[in-house]
Amino acid sequence: MNIPNTELPRIVIIGGGFAGMALARKLLKEDVQMVLLDRHNYHTFQPLLYQVSTSGLEPDSIAYPLRKITRNSKNCFFRMAEVKSIEAETNTIHTNIGELVYDYLVIATGSKTNFFGNDSIEENGMWMKTVPQALNIRSLILENLEQATITEDPEERKALLNFVLAGAGPTGVELSGAIAELRNNILPKDYPDLNPAEMNIHLLEGMDRVLPPMSEQASRKAQKFLEELGVKIHLNTMVKNYDGHLVTTNTDLAIKSETFIWSAGVTGAPVKGLNASAMVEKANRYEVNVFNQVNGYDTVFAIGDIALMKTEEYPKGHPMVAQPAIQQGKHLAKNLKKLIKGEKLEPFEYFDKGTMATVGRNRAVVDLHKWKFSGFFAWFVWMFIHLWFLIGFRNRIVTFFNWTYNYINFDKAARLIIRPFKGHEKSMEIERDKV
C-alpha cells in the first residue's frame, strides 16, 4: 500500500463518506498517522444524487476528491481501496491493493440498498446510492424518452412513459417530484412528438403516508405538493415483483413500466471479519457503545450509518442520515485524541437539527424541533442548507449557478446520455452489485 512505517499511532478510516470525512478532517493536524481508504476516489454528497439522475446537476458538482483532504498533511494518506476483510486478532485489514496494520480502526462504510430479499427487484430495478448509479438512472430515463418518440406501438410507448418508484421516503419523494418537473417543463420543449399527459409517475408506499420519518403535517403537505405536480401516489401498497417490464403489488396493481426505481430502504454495509457479537444482525450494523467502540473491541470503532448506538432516546439507533454521521465523526476525533493521551472518553450525544425534503420547484417541507413549515420559504431554507453543506467551494458555486439557471429558464441542463445504460446493464453489474 506504500504507507511509510511510523512511530506515530496509525488510525485507519474505512470510508470517505460524511462520517469518515468529518473524522479525517479533524485529524489532519494531530500527532497521528491517518490513512483514509475508500473504493471511490471521491466523496459523494448523497442528498443531491436525485438531481444528477434527473439532469438537474452534473455529477462532478456533488462529488469531492478525497485526495484534496490529505494533500497538505505529511502524516495523512489516501488510498483508493476496497476493504475486503478485517482480521482483528492481528490488527490487520485486507484490501484489493494489499494489507495494512492499524493501531486504531474506524469503520465508516455507510449503508447499501435493502431489497428485503426480493431478487426480482434487485435484478431488474434501479437504485441510487452512488454517482454511477444516479447516472444509470439519468441515462435510462432519457433513453426511454428517446425510444418513446419513435415507437409506433402505443402499448410500448405507455410502458416507456410509465415511471414507477417504490418507497416514499425523502429519496422517493424528491425523485418523483423531479421526474414530474421533467415531464411538466422539459417534455413539451424537447420532445414535441410526445404527449406529456401520456407520461405517468407512480409513487408506491407500503405505509399509510408519504415521508413516514417526518411529521404528519409534513407528510400531508408533501402529498399535496406531489399531487399538484401530477404524481400518482399509491399508499399501503407493497411491490411484489418487477420482471423488467411489469410491476405488480399486493393490492393487485399491475403497471407496465420500463423504469422502476427502488428507494424503499437501506441496510448497513459491514466489512467481513469481526465476531458475530459485533453486529446487530437484523439491521446489519455494528453495535457500538456511547464512545462508538464496536461491541467486543477496544481499538475498533464504527461511525455513521454503519454504527448502531442504542440510547434511551434512540433505542433502535440514530436515524441513518447525514447529521449523526458528521457529528459522530467529529466527536470520535476528540475521543481518539483522548484515548491516545490516556484520558477519559466522552460519551456521544446527538443533536437533532431537524429534517427536510423538497418536492420540486418552490416546494419543500421542514420539520424542526418546535417549528414545522412548508412551501416557498421551506424550499429556500432547503436550498441554502444543501449549498452550505455541499463539500467544496467550487461545487457550491457550480451548483448555485446551475440552480439559478434552471430556475430562471425552467430548464435542466444536464440531460445527456453520456454512457448509455440500456444494453449495457451487464457491464455495469460490478457497481450494481456493490452498494
Ligand SMILES: Cc1cc2nc3c(=O)[nH]c(=O)nc-3n(C[C@H](O)[C@H](O)[C@H](O)COP(=O)(O)OP(=O)(O)OC[C@H]3O[C@@H](n4cnc5c(N)ncnc54)[C@H](O)[C@@H]3O)c2cc1C
Ligand atoms: C439518495 C440518498 C439521499 C439521501 N438524502 C439525505 C438527505 O436529504 N439528508 C440526510 O441527512 N441524509 C440523506 N441521505 C442519507 C445520508 O446520505 C447518509 O446517512 C450518509 O451518507 C451516511 O454517511 P456515512 O459516512 O455513514 O456513509 P456514506 O456517506 O455512505 O459513506 C460510506 C463510504 O464508505 C465507502 N465504502 C463502503 N464500503 C467500503 C469498503 N468495503 N471499502 C472501501 N470503501 C468503502 C463508500 O464508497 C462511501 O464513500 C441520503 C442517502 C441517499 C442514498
